[in-house]
Amino acid sequence: MGREFLEVFEEWASTYDEAVTGHDPQYRDVFEGYDTILKEVAQLAEGTVMEFGVGTGNLTEKVLAKGLPVIGIEPSDPMRELAKEKLPQLDLYEGDFLEFPLPNKPVNTIISTYAFHHLTKAEKNKAVAKFYSLLANGGRVVFADTVYENEQAEQQIKQEAHELGYHDLLEDLNREYYPQLEEIRELFEQNGFHFEAKKRNKFVWLFVAEKFEEE
Numbered sequence: 001m002g003r004e005f006l007e008v009f010e011e012w013a014s015t016y017d018e019a020v021t022g023h024d025p026q027y028r029d030v031f032e033g034y035d036t037i038l039k040e041v042a043q044l045a046e047g048t049v050m051e052f053g054v055g056t057g058n059l060t061e062k063v064l065a066k067g068l069p070v071i072g073i074e075p076s077d078p079m080r081e082l083a084k085e086k087l088p089q090l091d092l093y094e095g096d097f098l099e100f101p102l103p104n105k106p107v108n109t110i111i112s113t114y115a116f117h118h119l120t121k122a123e124k125n126k127a128v129a130k131f132y133s134l135l136a137n138g139g140r141v142v143f144a145d146t147v148y149e150n151e152q153a154e155q156q157i158k159q160e161a162h163e164l165g166y167h168d169l170l171e172d173l174n175r176e177y178y179p180q181l182e183e184i185r186e187l188f189e190q191n192g193f194h195f196e197a198k199k200r201n202k203f204v205w206l207f208v209a210e211k212f213e214e215e
Ligand SMILES: C[S@@+](CC[C@H](N)C(=O)[O-])C[C@H]1O[C@@H](n2cnc3c(N)ncnc32)[C@H](O)[C@@H]1O
Pocket: 001, 002, 003, 004, 005, 006, 009, 020, 052, 053, 054, 055, 056, 057, 058, 059, 073, 074, 075, 076, 079, 095, 096, 097, 098, 112, 113, 114, 115, 118, 119
């Protein structure tokens, strides 16, 4: 579920690693500091890690390099093939944020970069409730994705894309489900998490949601 944008990735997979280097001016700001953002997410991962929307495995690679076990979930066939080529040792499964094979051990960290915005608000809510039940006590979600700081920031970003003639970017911003910060905070807090977020570039925020210890 939440796979409505999968066709984009069927086409994009083979050139995705080039896109993240910022060669396309329309997406340069989105991917500004991409490697540093992924490193920060990887640094915050502990214990058994589950990753959603693995893509070509760029974040996964950094977590595996720390010696942590990663269970990877990715719905796109070409993306999974590329990740498997790069990381043959990875436990990688076909699935998405809402439907995936259940791990047979407690998960300590759930990670994802540049992927959560593919879900509608209702789907995000379902996914966050699932994260809560998947995580061991004290576990956390560490995500980086495009989030608007508030309504004014959303309008300003869209206006700038329009003025610069960045039509692909603008279409993408209007088509997919990029949330405002308060919406994402509420989703996590209402599902029992303590939530913190930090801005990492014009588009991307890093957010950490800790599961409250159950009594
Ligand atoms: C922009 S790429 C990000 C890939 C990688 N995480 C990175 O940071 O480079 C988005 C990824 O999310 C995946 N995706 C799309 N819809 C998804 C869903 N509903 N659940 C999980 N992953 C999804 C896509 O197939 C794609 O691999």
